[in-house]
Amino acid sequence: GGSQHGIDSDSLRALFASSMSQLYKSEVPLYGDLLDIVADVNGDMMIQHPSLVSDDEISRLNVERHGAVRVGTPAELAFLSRIFRVLGMRSVGYYDLWADAGLPIHSTAFRPIGSTELMKNPFRIFCSLLRIELIGDLETRQLAERLLASRRIASPRCVELLEKLEASIKPGEADNGDDILRVPHFLAVPREDALEFIEECLQIFKWHSHTNVSKADYELLKTAHPLVADIVSFRGPHINHLTPRTLDIDEVQREMGRRGIDAKEIVEGPPPRINPIYLRQTSFHALSEQVSFSNPFDSSARVSGHHTARFGEIEQRGQALTGKGADLYDEVMRAVHRSKFDLERDQARKASSEEYMAILRREFDNRFTDDADEIRRQGLGFFRYRIVGDARTMSPRVSSGLDEEGNNVLESLIRSGNVVAEPIVFEDFLPASAAGIFQSNLKGPSSPASSTASSDARKAATKSESEEAKKRLEAAVGTPLLDPFELYSKQEVGSLEAVAKAAGLGAI
Ligand code: OOG
Ligand code: NI
Structure with a gap:
């Protein structure tokens, strides 16, 4: 019954988010452990500091996640963008990870944008597109192109259902009459179609241990860059991590240590503060997973091997910074890097994570007020x-x-x-942290990250090249990057x- 009632896109997004979480928990049990740790820590924090979170946050905190996927072609991105749109998610921001970190991709984040929608379910997906033109070696590039041209990431049924949902969109009242805030609110399709659509979408993001490539081709792709192998060798864009939100990331980090989970050494982003800003993130390292390659000499046999890509991440979200606050943040971070550089030069060895954290705390204490009222008066935060x-x-x-x-x-x-x-809570991502998360997960034991082009060539990439790349990503997404x-x-x-x-x- 209830076929004619349809479903609103916020509810469908909430269902998608929880289904993805279930899926990832079944695929990566360690992610389930992280959820347990985070739920414990959040519960304790709310009891100890009852005024720490607003009512809105209490209601969204324990379902709040972000995930990440990586696609191979503009057409694949265009398709995912349509899926996310019916789920009430819009593309926000541009992340040039080539200019920032030498990774052969660029990214945007799909997320709800209205306050009500964010409160109902803030699910976000960090979505990266391979920049295939950055694969220097011609043979490898052509191999990647061939593999991507021959795959279909979604089933015909998924495409059919998506078209049906799109045709049913009843735009809601645009907030403030402003068009950019216009997102689908209601999907007037039979409930069962909407539910089947979510099932079909999950198929796109699930893990496939059977790869489409031979071991030799896989190695070739990995030599270009481990990300290239991850994006190109599989049937589709498996979800590579899902991230719950914690109220105390340092405690989660310590608990990971106590449980012997192989966590990243340093929490990315700002130091711990009374008034948290932006985003702090840490992760456990990507797992080495069993995969099977095709056998060029015997199509009935498979060749076994390993692939390292999927991991778990935790984040603590703080206040969104204004342009002025963001500039100050960048300035303080530059000072942090200078101090770290000086220290390493003086003692002729790398700074330990404790030394790094001490520098981070000191520079922020000195330069970025931790008083909420001061943050407001100085116009640093929203x-x-x-x-x-x-x-x-x-x-x-x-x-x-x-x-x-x-x-x-x-x-x-x-x-x-x-x-x-x-x-106002920061709902986006930090380029430097994203780069750090990528990098810490690319160095699997047998896969030293190798650069696709020399860093000199990359540094020569100008601002206008970055603008050009952004336009191409925007064209693929099909709607403005907000x-x-x-x-x-x-x-x-x-x-x-x-x-x-x-x-x-x-x-x-
Ligand atoms: C995305 C890494 C970036 C974050 O939280 O900054 C990211 C990826 O590994 O595909 O998720
Ligand atoms: Ni992430």
């Missing part, structure tokens, strides 16, 4: 403003004897406790307008 209590009883007091200038009204409302400013800063700013401005309206003020 906030959501909310009226506490009854707006009608406060507006007469506000309008008496106050400066006409908007900010002052707001400041006095905050000081009097009538308005609170809550940090600017994360603009999205956070819209949330902040929207909340201020709501405060002004409720309090009967003019513009704040």
Whole structure:
């Protein structure tokens, strides 16, 4: 029954996210262990610090995940982009991992963008596209092209269902009448079609231990770059990690150690802070998994081997930074790298992870205020403003004897406790951390990461080349890569307008 009722895209996304999580847990049991650790730590943190998370966060925290996939061609990306769109996810941001880290890919993140949608289920996918033109060796490049040209990542039924869902989209009311926030809200298809669609999508992202290539070809692809082998050798873009969100990443890191899980040495991103900013991430190293290669001499026999790509990651999310905050962050990070470089030169050995963490803490302590109110006054982070209590009883007091200038009204409302400013959570990714996560997982025991082109050639890549690459990724995605800063700013401005309206003020 209920066939005619359809389903909203937020619910379908929530179902997709939990189904993916189930799938990955069955494929990588260590990911299940991570979920257990994170749930324990989050529970303890909420008890110890009840005001640490907002109501919205409590409701989304334990289902919150991000995942990552890597595709081989613009057509594959275009197809995934359509899938994510019916799930209410839009492409946000551009990550040039070639310019940043010498990896032969570039990426965007698909995620919900409205506050309500984010609260219902914030599932995000970091999606990378191979830049096949960066494979220097002609023979390897042609091999990769051949393999990619001959594969279909989705079943005909998946394509059919996707078309049906797309045709049924009833766009919701656009927030603020602004078109970029327009996402599908309701899919007027029979419920069973929507559920079958999710099943078909899972088939795209599941692991296939049978590869399409011979061992020799696999080795050739891996010599170009381990990422090339991972992207090209399989039937489709297996999900390579899923990441739960924790409230205390340092505790999760320690617990991984206690359980003997092979974790990355350093937590990427900013140091621990009272007012967390951006994103801190760590992971356990990619597992070496049994795969089988085709046998060019006997098509009925398979050749066994290993592939290293899939891992588990944990993240702690903090406040989204404004352009000014992001610039300051980058400046502090540069100072961190300079200090680390100086230390390593002076003591003629690599800095330990403790030494690195000490530098990180020191530079942030010195240069990036950890006071929420200061962050707000200096315009370093985005906030959501909310009226506490009854707006009608406060507006007469506000309008008496106050400066006409908007900010002052707001400041006095905050000081009097009538308005609170809550940090807006960072929903995106950090290029440097993404690079660090990629790199720490490419060095499997038998697979030293080898560069696709010399780093000199890469450094010569200009800003305009990066712009060009971005346009090509955008063309494949089929919709604009949205600017994360603009999205956070819209949330902040929207909340201020709501405060002004409720309090009967003019513009704040
Ligand atoms: C994506 C790595 C980046 C993150 O959290 O920054 C990432 C990948 O390994 O495909 O997921
Ligand atoms: Ni990740």
